[in-house]
Amino acid sequence: MLNVYSRHRSFALLICVVFAQVLLLAFQIKRDRDVPLIRYWAAELVTPVGRAGTWTSSKIRGVWTGYIDLHGARIENKQLQAEVDQLRLRNFELEAQAKESQRLQLLLDFRQAHPEAPMLAAQVIGASADPTSHTLFINRGEHDRIRRDMAVITPDGIVGKVVEVFSNDTAQVLLIDDKDSGVGALFADTRTHGVVKGTGDPLPIMDYVVNDEKVHPGEVILTSGEDRIFPKGLPVGVVKDASPGTPFQVIHVQPAVHLDRIEDVLVLLTRQDVALKSTEVPVDPNAQTAAPVAAPASASPDSKSTGASPASKPAQPSAPPQEPR
Amino acid sequence: MASMLSAGLRSDSNIEVHKYYGGTVIITAFLALVLQAFLHKYGRWSELIDLPLLVTVYFGVSRRNTSTGLLLGAAIGILQDALSFDNPIGLYGIAKTLVGYVSSSIGGRIDTEHPLSRFGLIFLLFHFHQVVFAVTQRVLLNHSAPFFTLRLLLDSVITSTVGVALFALLDRLRRSA
Numbered sequence: 303m304l305n306v307y308s309r310h311r312s313f314a315l316l317i318c319v320v321f322a323q324v325l326l327l328a329f330q331i332k333r334d335r336d337v338p339l340i341r342y343w344a345a346e347l348v349t350p351v352g353r354a355g356t357w358t359s360s361k362i363r364g365v366w367t368g369y370i371d372l373h374g375a376r377i378e379n380k381q382l383q384a385e386v387d388q389l390r391l392r393n394f395e396l397e398a399q400a401k402e403s404q405r406l407q408l409l410l411d412f413r414q415a416h417p418e419a420p421m422l423a424a425q426v427i428g429a430s431a432d433p434t435s436h437t438l439f440i441n442r443g444e445h446d447r448i449r450r451d452m453a454v455i456t457p458d459g460i461v462g463k464v465v466e467v468f469s470n471d472t473a474q475v476l477l478i479d480d481k482d483s484g485v486g487a488l489f490a491d492t493r494t495h496g497v498v499k500g501t502g503d504p505l506p507i508m509d510y511v512v513n514d515e516k517v518h519p520g521e522v523i524l525t526s527g528e529d530r531i532f533p534k535g536l537p538v539g540v541v542k543d544a545s546p547g548t549p550f551q552v553i554h555v556q557p558a559v560h561l562d563r564i565e566d567v568l569v570l571l572t573r574q575d576v577a578l579k580s581t582e583v584p585v586d587p588n589a590q591t592a593a594p595v596a597a598p599a600s601a602s603p604d605s606k607s608t609g610a611s612p613a614s615k616p617a618q619p620s621a622p623p624q625e626p627r
Numbered sequence: 628m629a630s631m632l633s634a635g636l637r638s639d640s641n642i643e644v645h646k647y648y649g650g651t652v653i654i655t656a657f658l659a660l661v662l663q664a665f666l667h668k669y670g671r672w673s674e675l676i677d678l679p680l681l682v683t684v685y686f687g688v689s690r691r692n693t694s695t696g697l698l699l700g701a702a703i704g705i706l707q708d709a710l711s712f713d714n715p716i717g718l719y720g721i722a723k724t725l726v727g728y729v730s731s732s733i734g735g736r737i738d739t740e741h742p743l744s745r746f747g748l749i750f751l752l753f754h755f756h757q758v759v760f761a762v763t764q765r766v767l768l769n770h771s772a773p774f775f776t777l778r779l780l781l782d783s784v785i786t787s788t789v790g791v792a793l794f795a796l797l798d799r800l801r802r803s804a
Binding site: 312313320326327328330348 | 665709720
């Protein structure tokens, strides 16, 4: 009985609650009015909690993305770093290729400017292991008709001479700053002759110039052709400084070619003079030269003084010059 | 069949009425409303779940008191109306009042502890809630609200699935005898 009463009581309560809400709905519809107070209270009740929840979730998200969930960022960082390293390496390779192509272009221009002088381009593949011996190895040898005492030059000036030829496409070049090297030379302005000799130091000296001769720093020195190795008129270098000595002046020569950073050279396959024009042979701006090198070999009155016998001349192959390997 | 019915249906004397710590019902119902409003910010997927309905059903079947069940449903429904933009106050209120009453009545008659029975109960009450909601809208507001759609079916399945998990969590709030 009590249970039945309880059930009816709750049912009556249900009717009341539903009826009250129907009335509330009817009121809102009939008057076309809302119940702002209830909405206001509900919003006041819920929004602070929602705001706190939003703040908390944003902080948690910030901590998560900023500190904890950095695994992806670390992996991405590693990948990007590896990519940067690869690109940097590739950049170095491309820069090196660009420089090499510039050097080869200079050699090609030089060779095309002198079609009368057969020459062969070569790459420097090594140097002497002995620090007192200034020599280079090039990738041309007997198979390329390279012979001893052939001149080795660059568009900037002379480098040295071939001292050894190997059958396996390799030749050894003695640089002009080696202590055993000697090059017949003359001053471009005064035509005074001398010999540029290596000392083992970076700067060779020009010997056999008397003390009465006025020599100025920056004066251009050319090959004289008297050594029967280098054609007349090729740039050797410029005077670095000069001082009186016994019995001759001590004249230090700044080589026209950076002998410590040569990568490509030309081997002259003939003793024929190579006419260099001042516009064709730019002296390296890094070299401490004061004036561009100039002096056509044919203009020199000493051109007949070489006196080289045919037997002593290096071989003159008829084959066309080859591209560097 | 008879044994299943006898196992499912219990006499009033065998029904256990669960008690909760003070404030648990109010706080849970309040949190359900807040979460429903809060989750809505993060996407429309939250519309698939009716958390206030789940709380109404859970406390209805657990406490098995029709009076408190209907009052809780009314309060939750009215607050849900109040937090909506264009619902007149009472629309959800009436629906959830009836759901609270029915769930309390059912909770006193059948076993509502098994997950499957909970799933079925929530599923049915979801559609009952929708029917009441639609009838109220049609009769009182002259709006054409649907009784059943595929979307409502999907909503009911998802809400029932979430409800089974939520009920298991809420069971932990019970005060031990």
